[in-house]
Amino acid sequence: MLNNLIINPNTGIFSNQTNNLKSYFSIQIKIAARKFLDFGVHPILGVLLILVGFIAFSEYLFHQISFAANLIAFVSLTFTSALSAQKRNDFLQLCFPEKRYKSVRTIENTLAALPFVIFLVYKQNLLVAVVLLFISFTFAWSNFRTNFNFTLPTPFYKKPFEFIVGFRKTILLLIGACFIEFIALSVNNFNLGIFALAIVFLIVLTFYTQPENEIFVWNFIVSPAKFLITKIKIALIFSSLLSLPFVATLVAFYPEKYGIILAAWLIGFMLIITVILAKYAAYPSEMNLPEGIVIALGLSFPPLLLIFAPYFYFKAIQKLKLYLP
């Protein structure tokens, strides 16, 4: 009896409907649609934007890197492995009988891997596509349960929390960026090296995209301006620490292009400052479409950041006054 329980999509409570796969996936679509709407984007437009971004990014990788197919497969597996997280699987096993649970997980993983598989097939990397599909299926039948209790040390322990949390969450991506940098230098591809540096900055930007619980702002005893300046100062010092090895090796290998390297570094710092200010300009809500558009504009034409940053700064000061009077 218990094994037939499923959440009713309308009431949110358990019922014993048997045709429950459809209900489950319709809930997932609703949740995704709500996330897009919260971000201020119509769900169809959001899906289209992600699709265009995915194709553009993948094409770029195929132009720049010889092992792009493997990299795309790795990215795909990162998504599917997230679906094997222990808590959500425990919950799904409570909701569905064993057979149906396996079906749900297989469908989920297939859907998550499908865009990547299609792109790999389109790029005639059939072997990688088949292996990716196989591993995705395997992940569907596994539940990442671990009693492994390891705390990853970071060089940022004195100043919690953004870089400590972010570093631990994205360590694999950071290692990936190091690997790309290594490949760039070994195949003498300067653009790829700059791309690796850009990845580091994009990773750092993700540390600042989510608003923290209000208690972690409220606890500070400084003015909003001092709060923002401290946040920016820590971000600049720690992002320098993360990006310095990339910049140093690029300058060492391409000393004649030091101007471009330093410009890329500077733009990275400007972006971090703008995103921090944009985060608190929207606080306590998440950054949504207006902030996203402004940041995207800044990315496409960096001098605009010099205008956007002060705009966000004054807005952030107003928002923070409630917590730091």
Add this chain to the structure above:
Amino acid sequence: MIEINNLNKSFGNKLVLNSINIQFEHGKVYGIVGENGAGKTTLFRCIAGLEDFEGEIQSTKSPLKNHLGLLFTDPFFFPKLTGKEYIQLLCNAREIELGDIESRNVFDLPLNQYASTYSTGMKKKLAITAILLQENNYFILDEPFNGVDIQSNIIITEIIHKLKELEKIVLISSHIFSTLSATCDEIHLLKDGQIIRSVEKPEFEILENEMKEIVLENRIDRLGLK
């Protein structure tokens, strides 16, 4: 001292706190009791300055929020942040230089583990440790005994007694009357956003019996247990 005058708070058309007038003095522990939704947490959030409100809240140490240790019923923890880093974060925010955290780890918490993996009771003990190390003068403890083991309950009770001795102001909300009797000097009963009763220690038993009568009425009889 914390002095609250004519405090009103509404969410839309709903008046959540209605003309609250109350004084909290140094070296005293105050209990705030009431049903779920009576307005306790909203009152605490107003005192902390986390909500806009009508009225006045004044304190001898100003601004109040800079000297306040706030423990929520369900404290928030970042994933991938250890217990030690959590304490460091909250103390950095108050510009408190932390010495050896381990020696002050009175609850014997595994401070080098990620706090998000702690049990409910351990999380509460970590949050209490952090606000104590912040060297605050005022404390708001919303359900400090919830989910905490019996040994830690004893430690928390003793900590509250120590805070009283140190002339701090402590406000506690709890649904367990015995914990309030053991720690508080005064208890205020909040109902529908108003303080309807305030009693001192000698009258706690009377208040508890009155509350029992109000809450129970003939509910148990209605069950028809045989």
